[in-house]
Amino acid sequence: MRIAEISTPELRRAQAEAQPQDSSPVLSQIESLIEHCEEDFTSGPKLSQLASSLRQSLARLSELAPFSNSVNLHIWKLSYRLWNACVDLSNASSIRSSSSSTTAAEDQAKLRHVTADMLSLAGDTAGVASPEFKTAFFYYKTGLMWHSLRKFDLASSCFEKATDLLSKVDPRTVTDTGQRKLLLDLNLARSQTAWEVSDPILAVTLLSRAKSFLFGSSDHYKALANQYLAFGKSFLSIDNENKGQSFREALKLMNGALELCEKGFSTARTRQEKLDLKALKSKTLRFVAAVHLQMEEYESVIKCVKVLREGEGGDHHPCLPVLAMKGWLGLGRYGEAEKELRGMVVNKGVPEGVWVSAVETYFQAAGTAGLETAKGVFLGLLGRCHVSAGAAVRIVHRVIGGGGEGLKVRAKVVVELVSDERVVALFAGDGAAKERIAMHAVLWNCAADHFRSKDYEASAEMYEKSMLYVPHDIENRVLRAKSFRVLCLCHLGLSQLDRAKEYIDEAEKLEPNVACAFLKFKIYLQGKDHSGAVTQILAMTTCLDYTPDFLLLAAHEAIACRALPVAVASLSNLLNFYASGKPMPGNQTVVFRTLVTILTQDPGNESEILKYVKHVHSRASDVGPDCFFGKGEVARRELKWFAVTSWNFGKKAGENKDYSLSAEFLSVASEFYGLLADGQVDENSVMVCKSLILTISAMLASENQKKAVLLDSDVKKMVELLDRAGKILKSSSTAMQLGDDQPLSLEPEFHFLYTFNSYELYGRMNNPKSQLLIVKSFASSKACTPAYLLQIGLTASQGPRPNHEYSQG
DSSP states (O other): OOOOOOOOHHHHHHHHSOOOTTTHHHHHHHHHHHHHHHHOOOOSHHHHHHHHHHHHHHHHHHTTOSOOHHHHHHHHHHHHHHHHHHHHHHHHHHHSOOTTHHHHHHHHHHHHHHHHHHHHHHOSOTTOSSHHHHHHHHHHHHHHHHHHTTOHHHHHHHHHHHHHHHTTSOGGGOOOHHHHHHHHHHHHHHHHHHHHTTOHHHHHHHHHHHGGGOTTOHHHHHHHHHHHHHHHHHHHHOOOSOHHHHHHHHHHHHHHHHHHHHHHHTTOOSHHHHHHHHHHHHHHHHHHHHHHHHTTOHHHHHHHHHHHHHSTTOOOOTHHHHHHHHHHHHTTOHHHHHHHHHHHHHOTTSOHHHHHHHHHHHHHHHGGGGHHHHHHHHHHHHHHSOOOHHHHHHHHHHHHTTSSTTHHHHHHHHHHHHTSHHHHHHTOSGGGHHHHHHHHHHHHHHHHHHHHTTOHHHHHHHHHHHGGGSOSSGGGHHHHHHHHHHHHHHHHHTTOHHHHHHHHHHHHHHOOOHHHHHHHHHHHHHTTOHHHHHHHHHHHTTSTTOOTHHHHHHHHHHHHTTOHHHHHHHHHHHHHHHHTTOOOSSOHHHHHHHHHHHHTTSTTOHHHHHHHHHHHHHHHHHHOHHHHHOSSHHHHHHHHHHHHHHHHHHHHHHHTTOHHHHHHHHHHHHHHHHHHHTTOOSHHHHHHHHHHHHHHHHHHHHHHHHTOOOOHHHHHHHHHHHHHHHHHHHHHHHHHHTTOSSOOOOOHHHHHHHHHHHHHHHHHTTOHHHHHHHHHHHHTSTTOOHHHHHHHHHHHHHSSSOOHHHHHO
16 A cells, blocks of 8 residues: 655755755665656566665665754655555556566565665654654564565564564553554564464464553454464464374463453444454354364363353354264263254255264264164255255265174165165266266175175165166166176075076176176076076077186086086087187196096996096097196196096996996096006006906906907907007016016906906917917916916816817816
């Protein structure tokens, strides 16, 4: 604000007089600079240079002090002109916004500082009324400007100079309203600067000193009380370990503000002044209640609220129900807290953020017991005022919480809340898209929690309600299909197959894919419709997004349901994909092994088992054992598993007198053991020999059992098998002769079977010479016993091709 320039008879006389020779050039230079400032309102480098030049000129002028009264008057006039020029610069800067506004403000503060120093240099001058107050005012205003620029050291310097100028003034003699206000404002400004430089003790001391400058003015009481309250609020925001101490200091300052408000009432002259002080007192008392709440002094909170409400006119600030509710909750009086919460429904002045926070706090304290109240308050607010979708999301998220105790009860309340038509209407339109997504996510996650805890009924209900927040448009059809699929899973968990079928049919209409086909498979499986399940397996393989993993998953599901034929069908279809050469998730030997293992669970599947073990051998022969089984110890274990399984089923079939099946299994077993032996003489080669011998024995036994003569091709095959077994026997005998530490040899009964089968086959081939040699060789071996020789003799004399000469020999 511009100030009236000095114009007195003394000044006019001084201007008429000649200036002292020594100060005239400096004063002329200062006046020239001021004129330049008055003419050019630019605030760039020129302004900064101008401030520097004026500061230098003032320094030269101060060296010439003291001055005559006329010179001092001239300095006062120049100071006022410079001050008004600064005001014009400030106004121009506010109109013309600049990126360098901070720099311009600093330059203007420097100019104002020069004006104050000029008045200080001129000092007490005849013809100027109250020069100390006017100079102090310039310093005060300059200090405020430095304070706003956060140059607290310069601000403090200005305030201290102003204080020094007024220190000799007796406040009781001051009658001018503006001068009285300056005395108070100067102390308040010094206090604020001390607070900013983290000197709260000095700041509070200066506030206490300011009480001497109230002068019975209600405005002064109000200004000082406001500053007490501001410092009290600042103590609440201080982040330190001793929060209790900060709260106590805040209360002390706020109580000081209350005391000032009470005293200020007696000085108020107008109705507006009384209303202003009353509003400030109520505001301070609300903060006092908030501090007591932070200190968990709940009874004090209730007392503060009671004083506010019962005062003249009554305070109906929106925060009072929240403070009262939290106070009652702290005292454990939930009934009174509920009354306060419900009272917010009829109080239209309560902002949305306030009552949402109140509902959250009430529920957090009251737990599941407060669910119905929270729901009732929220629905009541829907009818009273506009409630945003974001508020609904916050309430639902708070009620659902993080799981744990009472989850089912909370979920029930949420279901009732989110299915209310008024709540759903909050999320209509594109403007609430973000909140709609958030609400859907909250409900979906809650449903997922129930599903994981196997509460499928609550999960299904929550998933259904989440679909209320999914628009029926093309963009969201995938999300709706996903919702229908999870609902299908929930009803599968409840064994409600018809409902599950309805949901998966809806999902398939929106997004037909392999997931829908698989869930249909689960429905058939759970309904024990094995034929339908097998058909659905084929349907899965025709889906565009099909992967072999689904057949593996289907097999696991079937095994879990003990639907072994379905599991077999699934794995069999999976094997077809291996044959096609497509990339597959795992080794097919695992699939074969699993398939054989499943078939062994039920009796009567021996033919199927034989088919798959033959398939394994065929695939291994085609692509090579290393390619089929792999390499290393794991591959050897897989190969041995098939060898042992074939051997066991061959022996079992033989014991059950199914000699034809036994011969098939034992023949495959010899091939698997042969792959393990890999031409070496070890325990695997011995098993090859045993398998071959038993294969021939089973084939001969099958001929006798069926009363059918073997074909020549079968005889030729048996001879080949017999030759392979003979070579292994010979290798084993050689190892014994060479003194092997741990020779591998067959049990005597296998030597006998080898001899017996050889005798039989040589007889069929009309080769008596070979018959004689094989019998003599056996007779001279350690495996020979009288019983074995007797058996051979009886066969030679009583068999279909008797040889009495050998039977007697």
